[in-house]
Amino acid sequence: MVQQERARVTRENIMLGAADVIRRVGYANATLGDIGEAAGVTKGALYFHFQSKEDIARALIDEQHATTRAAAIEIIESGGPAVELMMRLCADLVVRLIDDPIVRAGIRLTTDSSTFDAPIQDPYKDWMTTFEQLAAQAAGAGETRARVEPAILARFIIPAFTGVQLVSETFSERKDLLERVHEMWQVLLAAIVPPDTLDDWFEAADRIFIVHATAVR
Amino acid sequence: MVQQERARVTRENIMLGAADVIRRVGYANATLGDIGEAAGVTKGALYFHFQSKEDIARALIDEQHATTRAAAIEIIESGGPAVELMMRLCADLVVRLIDDPIVRAGIRLTTDSSTFDAPIQDPYKDWMTTFEQLAAQAAGAGETRARVEPAILARFIIPAFTGVQLVSETFSERKDLLERVHEMWQVLLAAIVPPDTLDDWFEAADRIFIVHATAVR
Numbered sequence: 001m002v003q004q005e006r007a008r009v010t011r012e013n014i015m016l017g018a019a020d021v022i023r024r025v026g027y028a029n030a031t032l033g034d035i036g037e038a039a040g041v042t043k044g045a046l047y048f049h050f051q052s053k054e055d056i057a058r059a060l061i062d063e064q065h066a067t068t069r070a071a072a073i074e075i076i077e078s079g080g081p082a083v084e085l086m087m088r089l090c091a092d093l094v095v096r097l098i099d100d101p102i103v104r105a106g107i108r109l110t111t112d113s114s115t116f117d118a119p120i121q122d123p124y125k126d127w128m129t130t131f132e133q134l135a136a137q138a139a140g141a142g143e144t145r146a147r148v149e150p151a152i153l154a155r156f157i158i159p160a161f162t163g164v165q166l167v168s169e170t171f172s173e174r175k176d177l178l179e180r181v182h183e184m185w186q187v188l189l190a191a192i193v194p195p196d197t198l199d200d201w202f203e204a205a206d207r208i209f210i211v212h213a214t215a216v217r
Numbered sequence: 218m219v220q221q222e223r224a225r226v227t228r229e230n231i232m233l234g235a236a237d238v239i240r241r242v243g244y245a246n247a248t249l250g251d252i253g254e255a256a257g258v259t260k261g262a263l264y265f266h267f268q269s270k271e272d273i274a275r276a277l278i279d280e281q282h283a284t285t286r287a288a289a290i291e292i293i294e295s296g297g298p299a300v301e302l303m304m305r306l307c308a309d310l311v312v313r314l315i316d317d318p319i320v321r322a323g324i325r326l327t328t329d330s331s332t333f334d335a336p337i338q339d340p341y342k343d344w345m346t347t348f349e350q351l352a353a354q355a356a357g358a359g360e361t362r363a364r365v366e367p368a369i370l371a372r373f374i375i376p377a378f379t380g381v382q383l384v385s386e387t388f389s390e391r392k393d394l395l396e397r398v399h400e401m402w403q404v405l406l407a408a409i410v411p412p413d414t415l416d417d418w419f420e421a422a423d424r425i426f427i428v429h430a431t432a433v434r
Binding site for chain 2: 026027028029111112115119120121124145147148152153155156158159160161162163164166167168169170171180183184186187188190191192195198
């Protein structure tokens, strides 16, 4: 049991080391030697856990996706209006993109088109499905107007968020990300909620993105 | 003069060769040897024009940006309602992202975070400035409602487009990009135009994105 626990810790250290190296030099330039060094493990230990650099990258994407999906399920199960849940899911992912090195590395590996031969599609699909369900729920409850179909909204929100975090990384290393996602939701709310409820929804957005802002800073 | 013309053609061939290699293997994996081979030029000729791989990458980004900005100026000078101009700018960039290998490579190099040590910000800034001006013009002309500020809209549209094209590349190698950008504009129109004009604007979007669709296919 002690040995199993030690192996788990070593594996986690390798992934944190890889996340750090990828953040500094990019995936393509990262070597297994750099990763081992950053993780403080021997090459033997590294090869015990992972067969290749791509193997580590896939593990980072899987762990990032598992972490963020688990958090999403918790948020959805806590209940509330579906529009509010969509905003809280975005705010939660922002906080993780800033604070959690594994999430940061996993998202970067997913969006960097040069990472793998076959592009990574599944994480996008999972989020689109979740947001389509929530958008349909919001429409059913009359929180939103009928003009924008749930599927269209979901197919837009996930890529839009992807681009907003990417450009925020480019401009400020994500320091302005929460503010940018808050603004994204001001545009989205203006598109989807009935005009006479827009002020209330803007206030809800302020609460969600400013409460989270406090958690981040 | 003949020699100058020959040098220009060689330079263009090197850039097209580089665009092709980058599309196939990614920037990080591309070698100067591969690029010379794809361009059908000797290493000597290659080094006469470019000092390094990064030098070629920056030339691709510069040419992509110059091409798309020149097209943008032409569209803006052709006149029309500012909201329509913003849609036409997006549709034009979609067509170039599908048809023009230099534009495709330049955009990919700009969004791939591992390409350079210092991230590329200027192209994003130029587009944000253009869209902020058009959004302000649209607000001034009463085409849009006052709820979403021009600066907020511009700071969202450019990253959103960036993400939509990135995810479309991941899912369909951009085959569905025009459709996805059309949907993006359905959401944006619902956010910005007065409700009683939304049907007319949806029709305008259909015309712009379906005319361009014909040009693409």
